[in-house]
Amino acid sequence: MSARLVGLIGIVCLAGFALAQGGDIRVPTSAVAGQAATISAADSGTFYLLGPSVTLKKDVKSGEAIQLSAKELQSAGRYLVILCADSCRSAEFFVAPAKPVNITFLVHPSRAPVGLNNVISGVAMPFDEFHNFVATPEKVNFQLSAGGKTLMSHESPTQFGAAWFRASSGRTAGPLQIDASMNDVTARRIVQQVASEPCNLRIKGQRDAKGIVVETDPVRDCAGNPVPDGTIVTFTAKDGKDTDTVDAPVKKGIARAQLTTAGPVVVSAASGVVMGNELRVQ
Numbered sequence: 001m002s003a004r005l006v007g008l009i010g011i012v013c014l015a016g017f018a019l020a021q022g023g024d025i026r027v028p029t030s031a032v033a034g035q036a037a038t039i040s041a042a043d044s045g046t047f048y049l050l051g052p053s054v055t056l057k058k059d060v061k062s063g064e065a066i067q068l069s070a071k072e073l074q075s076a077g078r079y080l081v082i083l084c085a086d087s088c089r090s091a092e093f094f095v096a097p098a099k100p101v102n103i104t105f106l107v108h109p110s111r112a113p114v115g116l117n118n119v120i121s122g123v124a125m126p127f128d129e130f131h132n133f134v135a136t137p138e139k140v141n142f143q144l145s146a147g148g149k150t151l152m153s154h155e156s157p158t159q160f161g162a163a164w165f166r167a168s169s170g171r172t173a174g175p176l177q178i179d180a181s182m183n184d185v186t187a188r189r190i191v192q193q194v195a196s197e198p199c200n201l202r203i204k205g206q207r208d209a210k211g212i213v214v215e216t217d218p219v220r221d222c223a224g225n226p227v228p229d230g231t232i233v234t235f236t237a238k239d240g241k242d243t244d245t246v247d248a249p250v251k252k253g254i255a256r257a258q259l260t261t262a263g264p265v266v267v268s269a270a271s272g273v274v275m276g277n278e279l280r281v282q
Contacts, residue, residue, distance in 0.1 A: 027093040045085030100126035105187035195225035201276030
C-alpha cells in the first residue's frame with residue numbers, strides 16, 4: 001500500500017498538477033505521538049497522508065474534518081499532507097515523541113579492576129512507549145552503589161538525546177550497581193569489580209625430598225582484595241650458576257611450586273610487575 005501510494009502521488013505530480021503549499025489545509029501545530037489529531041481542508045478532493053510508518057488515501061469534502069487516530073500517529077517525525085483536486089496542495093507537520101517511559105542504558109566494561117580512575121563509563125538514551133527516540137532535554141540521574149552504600153550520584157541533562165557519565169572503580173571487589181533514573185523510570189546495570197594487580201607479595205619455603213617447596217602468603221591487591229584464582233606467580237631459584245623457574249597459578253588465594261634444586265639457592269617470586277621478597281634456602 002505504501003509503495004503504491006507513493007507511486008500514485010508521483011504520477012499525479014508528473015501529470016502536471018502543481019504541488020504547492022496550501023493555506024487552505026490546516027494541520028496540527030503541536031502533535032504528540034500516540035495522540036489523535038485533526039486535519040481540515042477548505043476544498044474537496046483526494047487526501048493523501050505520508051508519515052514515518054503510515055500512508056493514507058481518502059476522498060474528502062470541502063470543510064470536512066479529517067480525523068487521525070492515535071494509532072496512526074504513533075511514530076514521531078515529519079508528516080506530509082497532500083490534497084488534490086484541479087491542482088495539488090501540500091502541507092506538513094511534525095509529531096513529537098511522547099513522555100519517556102524507557103531508558104536504553106549502556107555501561108562499559110562489564111568487569112573492572114578496583115582502584116582505577118575513570119575506568120567505568122555509561123550512556124543513557126530515553127524512548128517513549130512507541131519506541132520513539134526522545135531528543136528533547138531530559139535530566140538523568142546516575143547512581144553507583146556497592147555493599148548498600150552510595151559511591152557516586154550525578155545528575156546529567158541529555159544532549160541530543162543522550163546523557164553520559166564516567167567514574168572510577170571502587171576499592172572493594174564485588175558487584176557494582178549502576179542506576180540511570182529519569183522521573184519514575186530506572187534502568188540498572190551491574191559491573192563486576194575484581195581485584196587489581198597483586199601487591200606486597202610474600203613467600204616462604206622449606207626443603208623436602210624432591211628439592212624445595214615454596215608458597216606465597218595469601219595473594220592480595222593493594223586494597224586487600226584476594227586476587228582471582230588462576231593468577232600466575234613466577235618462582236625463580238638461583239644458585240649462582242643455574243636458574244630454575246616455575247610458573248604456578250593461585251589456588252584458593254595461594255600459589256605453590258616444587259623447585260627441583262639442590263644446594264644453597266636464592267628464591268624469589270613475581271606476579272606481573274610486582275616482585276616479592278627473596279628467600280635464601282641452604
